[in-house]
Amino acid sequence: MTSTPRDRGPGVKSRVYRTPAIAITERWNLYHEYSGHPLVKYMQFRYILILLFASAMTLPASAAPDAAVLEIEARRVATIDRIKPAVLAIFDASGRGGGSGVVISPDGFALSNFHVAAPCGPAMKCGMADGKVYDAVVVGLDPTGDVALLKLFGRDDFPAATLGDSDALQLGDEVFALGNPFLLATDLQPTVTCGIVSGLRRYQYPAGTFLEYTDCIQTDASINPGNSGGPLFDADGRLVGINGRASFEKRGRVNVGAAYAISINQIKNFLGQLRSGRIVDHASLGATAAGAEGGAVAVTDILETSDAFRRGLRYDDEIVRLAGREITTANGLKNVLGILPAGWRVPLSYRRDGRRFDVLVRLPRLHGKEELLKAARAKPPETPMPLPPPDRKPKDRKTPPDQSKPPIPVPKKASALKPPAPMPPVVKQHYEEKRGFANYYFNRSEQQRLWRAWNGSCNLAGQNGVWTLAGLLGDGVTYQLELADDQITLKLPSQTYQWIPRDNLAEGLTPRDGLLAAIYLWRRLAVEGFSRFGGVYYLGTAPLPGHEGLVDVLVGSYKGVEGHFYFDPQGGQLLALEMFPEENDDPYEIRFSEYRDVDGRKLPGRLEALRGDVPLSTLTVSEYRFGKPRQEDAGKGGGK
Amino acid sequence: MRKIHCNLKWFLFLTLFSFTPPLLAAPPYPLAAVIDQVQTKLVKLYGAGGVRGLEPYQSGILISSEGHILTAFSSVLDTDDLSAVLWDGRKFTAALLGADPRLEVALLKIDGKDLPCFDPSRAATAAPGTPILALSNLFNVAAGDEPASVQHGIVSAVADLQARRGVFETPFRGPVYVLDVATNNPGAAGGALVDCRGELLAMLGKELRNAQNNTWLNYALPMAELRPSIEAIRSGKIVVRREDDPRKKPQRPLCLEALGLTLVPDVVERTPPYVDAVRPGSPAAQAGLRPDDLVILLGDRLITSCRTLRADLEYIDSADPIRLTVLRGQDLIDVELRADEAR
Numbered sequence A: 001m002t003s004t005p006r007d008r009g010p011g012v013k014s015r016v017y018r019t020p021a022i023a024i025t026e027r028w029n030l031y032h033e034y035s036g037h038p039l040v041k042y043m044q045f046r047y048i049l050i051l052l053f054a055s056a057m058t059l060p061a062s063a064a065p066d067a068a069v070l071e072i073e074a075r076r077v078a079t080i081d082r083i084k085p086a087v088l089a090i091f092d093a094s095g096r097g098g099g100s101g102v103v104i105s106p107d108g109f110a111l112s113n114f115h116v117a118a119p120c121g122p123a124m125k126c127g128m129a130d131g132k133v134y135d136a137v138v139v140g141l142d143p144t145g146d147v148a149l150l151k152l153f154g155r156d157d158f159p160a161a162t163l164g165d166s167d168a169l170q171l172g173d174e175v176f177a178l179g180n181p182f183l184l185a186t187d188l189q190p191t192v193t194c195g196i197v198s199g200l201r202r203y204q205y206p207a208g209t210f211l212e213y214t215d216c217i218q219t220d221a222s223i224n225p226g227n228s229g230g231p232l233f234d235a236d237g238r239l240v241g242i243n244g245r246a247s248f249e250k251r252g253r254v255n256v257g258a259a260y261a262i263s264i265n266q267i268k269n270f271l272g273q274l275r276s277g278r279i280v281d282h283a284s285l286g287a288t289a290a291g292a293e294g295g296a297v298a299v300t301d302i303l304e305t306s307d308a309f310r311r312g313l314r315y316d317d318e319i320v321r322l323a324g325r326e327i328t329t330a331n332g333l334k335n336v337l338g339i340l341p342a343g344w345r346v347p348l349s350y351r352r353d354g355r356r357f358d359v360l361v362r363l364p365r366l367h368g369k370e371e372l373l374k375a376a377r378a379k380p381p382e383t384p385m386p387l388p389p390p391d392r393k394p395k396d397r398k399t400p401p402d403q404s405k406p407p408i409p410v411p412k413k414a415s416a417l418k419p420p421a422p423m424p425p426v427v428k429q430h431y432e433e434k435r436g437f438a439n440y441y442f443n444r445s446e447q448q449r450l451w452r453a454w455n456g457s458c459n460l461a462g463q464n465g466v467w468t469l470a471g472l473l474g475d476g477v478t479y480q481l482e483l484a485d486d487q488i489t490l491k492l493p494s495q496t497y498q499w500i501p502r503d504n505l506a507e508g509l510t511p512r513d514g515l516l517a518a519i520y521l522w523r524r525l526a527v528e529g530f531s532r533f534g535g536v537y538y539l540g541t542a543p544l545p546g547h548e549g550l551v552d553v554l555v556g557s558y559k560g561v562e563g564h565f566y567f568d569p570q571g572g573q574l575l576a577l578e579m580f581p582e583e584n585d586d587p588y589e590i591r592f593s594e595y596r597d598v599d600g601r602k603l604p605g606r607l608e609a610l611r612g613d614v615p616l617s618t619l620t621v622s623e624y625r626f627g628k629p630r631q632e633d634a635g636k637g638g639g640k
Numbered sequence B: 001m002r003k004i005h006c007n008l009k010w011f012l013f014l015t016l017f018s019f020t021p022p023l024l025a026a027p028p029y030p031l032a033a034v035i036d037q038v039q040t041k042l043v044k045l046y047g048a049g050g051v052r053g054l055e056p057y058q059s060g061i062l063i064s065s066e067g068h069i070l071t072a073f074s075s076v077l078d079t080d081d082l083s084a085v086l087w088d089g090r091k092f093t094a095a096l097l098g099a100d101p102r103l104e105v106a107l108l109k110i111d112g113k114d115l116p117c118f119d120p121s122r123a124a125t126a127a128p129g130t131p132i133l134a135l136s137n138l139f140n141v142a143a144g145d146e147p148a149s150v151q152h153g154i155v156s157a158v159a160d161l162q163a164r165r166g167v168f169e170t171p172f173r174g175p176v177y178v179l180d181v182a183t184n185n186p187g188a189a190g191g192a193l194v195d196c197r198g199e200l201l202a203m204l205g206k207e208l209r210n211a212q213n214n215t216w217l218n219y220a221l222p223m224a225e226l227r228p229s230i231e232a233i234r235s236g237k238i239v240v241r242r243e244d245d246p247r248k249k250p251q252r253p254l255c256l257e258a259l260g261l262t263l264v265p266d267v268v269e270r271t272p273p274y275v276d277a278v279r280p281g282s283p284a285a286q287a288g289l290r291p292d293d294l295v296i297l298l299g300d301r302l303i304t305s306c307r308t309l310r311a312d313l314e315y316i317d318s319a320d321p322i323r324l325t326v327l328r329g330q331d332l333i334d335v336e337l338r339a340d341e342a343r
Helices: A010-016 A019-030 A038-054 A067-086 A114-120 A264-274 A330-338 A369-377 A425-429 A440-458 A511-533 B002-019 B031-039 B223-234 B283-287 B306-313
Strands: A087-092 A099-103 A109-112 A123-127 A133-142 A147-152 A174-179 A191-204 A213-219 A231-234 A238-246 A259-263 A287-291 A297-302 A318-322 A345-352 A355-362 A467-473 A478-483 A488-491 A496-499 A535-544 A547-558 A561-567 A574-580 A588-598 A601-611 A614-626 B042-046 B057-062 B068-072 B083-085 B091-093 B095-100 B105-109 B131-136 B149-160 B175-179 B192-194 B200-204 B219-222 B261-263 B275-278 B294-298 B322-328 B331-337
Touching (some): A067 A174, A114 A123, A147 A264, A238 A264, A264 A535, A318 A330, A440 A561, B057 B200, B068 B223, B283 B331
Antiparallel strands (some): A087 A099, A133 A147, B042 B083, B095 B105, B149 B175, B261 B275
């Protein structure tokens, strides 16, 4: 009885088959016409496997297995061999409780669920298939999307999963779930379950108040408590989701054939934000919408403070597209919003009286800051969610409380009796507590990275003398702009204009003042560096209109205004700056472009200013002069 | 655009599947096409319920192009406000045509035209080992035009439910397909079990719990078992009382009192017609009826409430015998009785 699936090969025919398999071959004949079907092959193979393992009888059989079946099997075995090493069994610092995770970069960044990582605190232990246990620290948390980013220590060549494209999945595609269900992996070898994609773009109502699964992948691969945070791979072994939730009900806390994974494409949107060490928030629209007659999704309510309102969206307008996706149902709108981080600026198309409007809209945050922090501190529930009152009668929406809020598989938390384990030194070195952050250490290092790249290209740190920019305005008029710490002077052929920074920069701004104030912020950030600018933090990545892909965003507050600084992730140049005089108002924007070399400095040749939808001015810079720095400050600045 | 794409895939699949050696069928991965095609024949049903443990939704299968829907006979249908949502999000009001309580199967009708549908007369059969796909709106995760959930597995056994008599709470005793995948969840009843070509094999049954060990059975009712009931309902043999009943009422209609039956107090619009008391020595007592029996059929008429039972009795002459089908525990019992001549 040494036969295992791998023993079956051309040379071992007579030892392979057992009595029941003969019956199977007859059945194969029955399904001969479908035999090319991958599902049939897979099923038949699975059936044989069961019989091979279950049966104790041995009799030689008459037929060899279909070569195609063996090939499918071999491919699957090879795929799982390849993806298995990146899978994590996560335990809290004392080595108990936990869930699953997956490494996504050789330097040890890994994904898991918020509801797995949060109860562990900042430090945790991650077991891998190599049999070793690695220390890990929390990097970023997404309490709404149920995602946690971790960093493992001890290697710079961690086996890492390849990120796939979850939008390319189709119903029926084969998927593998790997992880540590029921915390079985005492030898740290992940459990593999296999299924198909049962549903796509699923919307699952918030469980409790927070964890909302939007646009998620439904699978019939068996996902059980302990699988949480583990990877869902496609048939080629690419990471397409993070398993986190299942429909549990009367059958107890075991899989009932319907589990949900957060799509990797949602996580890709958030990855840059999670790397910032923040507790990140999701987007809302500032408006609610519901399905209307004829399949339209119409605005039912809108906040007048929202950017959508400022961009013209009104009650009863029909939302056609958002962030590049067609909107046909209210759930569809929630699905699109749910995969976007707060603050992103995305295209919105809406229709009114048959006319279509295409605008860019800034998405406000879904939760209040305090609300989010509270959620991040709160312990996720350990037991199935309490059922809401039974009097909510669903109509044709999927609101039934019982199953719309399937509880989250949460493994048992480490015993409260055991004192918390001391933080390992390597974690201590990489952890910094700060309000609003999951781990400020990573925010600081991202700031340092940005500063090094930016100052490396422009080398303006400490250039606190007067800057003089000269060139042409958009209308062909010549200008000279003198930037100093205490004033800005704009010299035009017809007049000279002076702007002096007040204690509150937001006060009494005219459009021209706003533009000059924004330029003032630019100079200040470049001269003083991030550490001395004011309150600065790295926000993460976000899209920038007119720019491919995502760019790095730094947020800095100074004298009553908030500046958002957009940096090219490759070259480190400043691409754009937004100055928000008030939270619920259009910012003054400056786009920097046409970078060129000026005395060894990479500086923008063109500054475009705009506010809302209105272009304010365009400056081409043909000349840069930097006055002699004041000695006492020279050479300072830089990252913290 | 999407539709064209789907059709194209389906066409490609069929072409490859039918005329080329099996191996070549794999590259365009036809499973997605099979699923797409089955999705169009599924409906999401919304009706009565909403209290804990009684979900107000289930699944259904279109079996005629003019809108006959096959589904499980359950409390969800126990309403006049029954709606069916098609794969493309269109919403229809559905009417209960009839049901066979013995198989817990019901037939609904919506006002449709040229709808994609299964042909129940040519359903395929399965044997242990047959790979299957189960499509249903389990847990009501899909709404509107969102596709139903798809699960995959095999038929583990073809077995009589009777074999475990008393263990499962169901009146059906016949053969079912036992599945190796957790298909029978809330909302899944009435869903489709298809083979890998998308041919209809069976209808997913209601949730069945093993009372002894608290495990749940995943099963589907083979179309061959359902076909006689479907035909009976479609030919008007098992019907629900309609407001515009064309039959004439007799001069001396039958009443419950004459049979010696007292039903539970009729408190809601659709009070289930449970027997509250049986007068000793009455025809009902002689026929063996007992308190707590649930009246399900009067002759071939489906009885859904105390009210419909009373209303249907008005069409029967007090001199005529009647046949009642009642549910006692999990058993369906037929009794013949005639009103007391003396009265």
